[in-house]
Amino acid sequence: MTVSGDRRFPRTVRLTRAAEYRGVFQGGRRINLHPFTAVCRPTQEDSARLGLAISKRNLRRASQRQRIKRLVRESFRHRRSQLPPVDVVIMCRRGAEEYTNQDLYQILERLWNRVVRQCKNSSSC
Numbered sequence: 001m002t003v004s005g006d007r008r009f010p011r012t013v014r015l016t017r018a019a020e021y022r023g024v025f026q027g028g029r030r031i032n033l034h035p036f037t038a039v040c041r042p043t044q045e046d047s048a049r050l051g052l053a054i055s056k057r058n059l060r061r062a063s064q065r066q067r068i069k070r071l072v073r074e075s076f077r078h079r080r081s082q083l084p085p086v087d088v089v090i091m092c093r094r095g096a097e098e099y100t101n102q103d104l105y106q107i108l109e110r111l112w113n114r115v116v117r118q119c120k121n122s123s124s125c
Contacts, residue, residue, distance in 0.1 A: 051087065068104070072090050
């Protein structure tokens with residue numbers, strides 16, 4: 001099965017270097033929606049880019065971290081075309097493993113809506 005057009009997650013829409021993450025953390029704006037925190041910063045790129053910072057400190061088991069990452073990536077792939085050109089780093093707090101996949105996906109949808117709203121209302125995101 002081939003993933004078409006907008007549903008892919010190519011390297012060009014990912015934050016891959018430490019300097020890119022550092023730039024977002026230093027100049028970005030935080031948006032909290034338990035159990036997630038999004039740090040977003042406007043970019044010169046054509047579309048939104050995603051970075052993940054899911055720490056072992058907050059989610060002890062690798063399987064839990066991977067599940068959260070999969071859900072965040074899937075949600076981002078579906079919403080990427082609707083997001084403004086921003087770099088977004090998603091972090092996760094303790095207790096995220098207690099939510100179902102459906103609950104987490106709904107929370108992420110609300111988070112993406114907040115990102116869009118924040119970036120429309122201010123030039124600094």
